[in-house]
Amino acid sequence: NRTAITMMNKNGMVTKIHTRIRTDPFTSNYELLGRELGRGKFAVVKKCIEKATGKEHAAKFLRKRRKGEDCRMDILNEIAVLESAKANPYVVALHEVYETNSEIILILECAAGGEIFNQCVAENDEAFTEKDVIRLARQILTGVACLHRNNVVHLDLKPQNILLTSAIPLGDIRIVDFGLSRRMDSVTEVREILGTPEYVAPEILNYEPISIATDMWSIGVLTYVMLTGESPFLGDNKQETFLNISQVNVDYSQDAFEGVSSLAIDFIKTLLLKNPRKRATAEECLNHPWLNGPADLYTQLHASSLPSLDEPETSQSESEPESPAPS
Numbered sequence: 001n002r003t004a005i006t007m008m009n010k011n012g013m014v015t016k017i018h019t020r021i022r023t024d025p026f027t028s029n030y031e032l033l034g035r036e037l038g039r040g041k042f043a044v045v046k047k048c049i050e051k052a053t054g055k056e057h058a059a060k061f062l063r064k065r066r067k068g069e070d071c072r073m074d075i076l077n078e079i080a081v082l083e084s085a086k087a088n089p090y091v092v093a094l095h096e097v098y099e100t101n102s103e104i105i106l107i108l109e110c111a112a113g114g115e116i117f118n119q120c121v122a123e124n125d126e127a128f129t130e131k132d133v134i135r136l137a138r139q140i141l142t143g144v145a146c147l148h149r150n151n152v153v154h155l156d157l158k159p160q161n162i163l164l165t166s167a168i169p170l171g172d173i174r175i176v177d178f179g180l181s182r183r184m185d186s187v188t189e190v191r192e193i194l195g196t197p198e199y200v201a202p203e204i205l206n207y208e209p210i211s212i213a214t215d216m217w218s219i220g221v222l223t224y225v226m227l228t229g230e231s232p233f234l235g236d237n238k239q240e241t242f243l244n245i246s247q248v249n250v251d252y253s254q255d256a257f258e259g260v261s262s263l264a265i266d267f268i269k270t271l272l273l274k275n276p277r278k279r280a281t282a283e284e285c286l287n288h289p290w291l292n293g294p295a296d297l298y299t300q301l302h303a304s305s306l307p308s309l310d311e312p313e314t315s316q317s318e319s320e321p322e323s324p325a326p327s
């Protein structure tokens, strides 16, 4: 049972973690529930119950040895990032850490609503309304703005890594999986290829420096998926997907955005820009009119393809936006 660990990563950066790493048996204090919540290449997540309190948690089992390499430092990096985000209401909370010979086990807050991915691809009334997306996007941006203020970049933001405290009624978001995250100090340029093909930014494909703007690209993709249910760059294979990203081939047609306001499209366009320096920051996004309008009325009256349903057909062409609604 150690108290604080100071570690040096390959860039020579020193990181300190304060979470006690317990070596008594995890099963003495937790009961595993059969349901597997998620599975990554080197991790599996299962729901568990803390015996002392009866509280539900998510136990993330991380293998220390991967492809013959000792990856303990990478896991301690994930713990350090979670610790640094302890005050961030939209980042999943870290409760305890256990270590065995082969694994490190993170006991994390359980977000019972699951991945927003499920609602992104849901049909009809289970899918998000634009008003839902505005509220969720504000929470994601608030959480990411806090990470970026601490020079932490997530590098794997996607609908599978944004969870909900509750799906029905729609709860709050929790950002999870900091397995690829980095602390961006001014010196080191992170150039390894990371992330999930559909959501990675062009600079990752070109092995150019990664920055907090890399996360902003992914938020653009995430918002596109939440509003349309489609993944903007997904091709029939990896090469096609990479080409779509590199050329920023995005479908902003009224077909793709049926019933979605033109302000929402403007918002996405501030993020899906090839040049990272031109992308909006999380703070700038939070000031975008799409996220600051009179929600209901505005989005109804400005849905880019539908005339407002309760208005008689006007001579105006459908695509012309009507005068802004009275506040």
Ligand SMILES: Cc1cnc(Nc2ccc(CC#N)cc2)nc1Nc1cc(C2CC2)[nH]n1
Residues within 6 Å of the ligand: 037, 038, 039, 045, 058, 060, 092, 108, 109, 110, 111, 112, 113, 114, 115, 160, 161, 163, 176, 177, 178
């Ligand atoms: C109900 C539930 C359903 N599906 C997932 N999926 C999922 C997605 C990404 C990762 C990748 C990670 N990390 C792990 C599981 N997590 C759930 N609850 C969690 C999951 C967690 C912590 C983050 C594990 N708390 N509550």
